[in-house]
Amino acid sequence: MTSTTKISVYPYVIVGLLAGALLSILIPPDSFGILPYFPKNQTHLRLFFYFWTGFYALMFLLAYTHKRSLIQLMLTTLLPSFLASLPLYWQIHYTTSQFFLFIFFVQALNAFHIHYQTQQFKWHYPTLFLAVWHTFVKLYIALIFTLLCGIVFALCGELFKIIGITFITLLLSKNWFIIYFTTIFMSIGLFITDQSNTLVAQNRSVLLLICKYLFIPLSVIGILFIITSVFVTIQHHALPNSQAVFLSIAFFSALFLNAIYQDGTIENPYPRFLTGVYRIFIILTPVFSVLAIHALYFYGYNNIKTNGFNLSNASYLLNTLLLLTYNTSYAVIALLRRKNWLKSIESINIVLAIVMIMVTLIGAVPDVTKHFHSTHPVTVKIIKNNKR
Known part of the structure; x- marks a missing residue:
């Protein structure tokens, strides 16, 4: 219209x-x-x-x-x-x-x-x-x-x-x-x-332009972090919010990549050497999802090792696994030696969107989540106080 x-x-x-x-x-x-x-x-x-x-x-x-x-x-x-x-x-x-x-x-x-x-x-x-x-x-x-x-x-x-x-x-x-x-x-x-469809399209273009200019700095930061972390033990310097930081990097990399590809009718906006930079970053992005899972299990806030599975960290883990699936899929297509390698994003996004719908519905079924309600650390603390 x-x-x-x-x-x-x-x-x-x-x-x-x-x-x-x-x-x-x-x-x-x-x-x-x-x-x-x-x-x-x-x-x-x-x-x-x-x-x-x-x-x-x-x-x-x-x-x-x-x-x-x-x-x-x-x-x-x-x-x-x-x-x-x-x-x-x-x-x-x-x-x-x-x-x-x-x-x-x-x-x-x-x-x-x-x-x-x-x-x-x-x-x-x-x-x-x-x-x-x-x-x-x-x-x-x-x-x-x-x-x-x-x-x-x-x-x-x-x-x-x-x-x-x-x-x-x-x-x-x-x-x-x-x-x-x-x-x-x-x-x-x-x-x-x-x-005001023209206004809506212009606002969309502004958002996509922002993503375009932020993607390269994010790629450089992500690559430098992974190179540096090879020589530094992350867990010795980790903070309780590390899992959120890692997850945010993984999320924005997927978001920005989709903003660059858009609907498949826009040419690559970067010169060849910058395309290589963000392509390397996309290949490395699953590392951030894995680090988020590692933090969630061992030392992050409400970590699984200390508190066991509960509704909060189980849903957090589910989100991270879904994001890891996206990141890994994008990394695979970035590794492919195809001229128009981003084209594969279309089929991947459609399939993963259907998977996300199914996972969300299954994950919300009361019989699936009722076990986690009683094991949340806040709930356990309340139960212990009531027993006293």
Whole structure:
């Protein structure tokens, strides 16, 4: 869809009104903010429908401009939104590492959903690439719009409060109204982004340009670190946050490489000698994932050797293993003597995205995770104190 195509605001407003009404009804009364509150170890069907409604509205609007027909869009959105709701329904009390994996899980589902609207079952990597990056930019812009609307409403409430009218202030103190308000204005914010495709594309280009200029320094730093670490024992100088540092290096290397390749239509932006530098770095990147696993097991915060397996470090290990799979796959294609070696990223990303979706769903099943809840060090400490 081009930037000059006119889109009606009414579908966005209608979805916002309906979804906002359902969410404000389904949100538990004791909740604060958009995340519902339920006591631990309790699941409710109401909770599931809350998440399903939210993800359905979001994925419907993100794919709206790509639809073949409205009926088809309404029906096909049911499946990805249903899958996106399951991990939150099963594991409402998320660890940080689980939450990060969940974000990429939802992003992958949404990208495949948008791809289906435009390409059906014919794989087209540029569509998937644009779906991922444009979704990020659109949500960012819509969130800024919603926050600005919230500020205006808050100022309006305080303004009328000066003359003794507190109706708006009272509304803003009600959580159901905040949910309703947020849903409506996020929907309108997505309409604004769909009306400004040129702006979205420009913001995406800026993000990719940032990745381009950061990739070479990161590559040089990573190579120098590995060379230096050959002569220094890492564990003697390791800090509790070492695993997060190693994991971040591995993550950004994968992110920046995808930003360089983009949708496969952009030529390599680096001269030959710089291409060699980042190619060497990609080959070495799995080392950082392995170092993260080593730190997580032996000396990192909440390490497995000291605390045993628990929900937090088990999910952290799962994320690291997934990232190691990505890094190793990219390292293999970097070793290949092909002229267009980056082309293999397309098939690897599609396969690994499907694997990530399956792993996230399996990892969130209550029967899989219930054992880890009782072994978390904080939980164990509470149990011991209660026994005393």
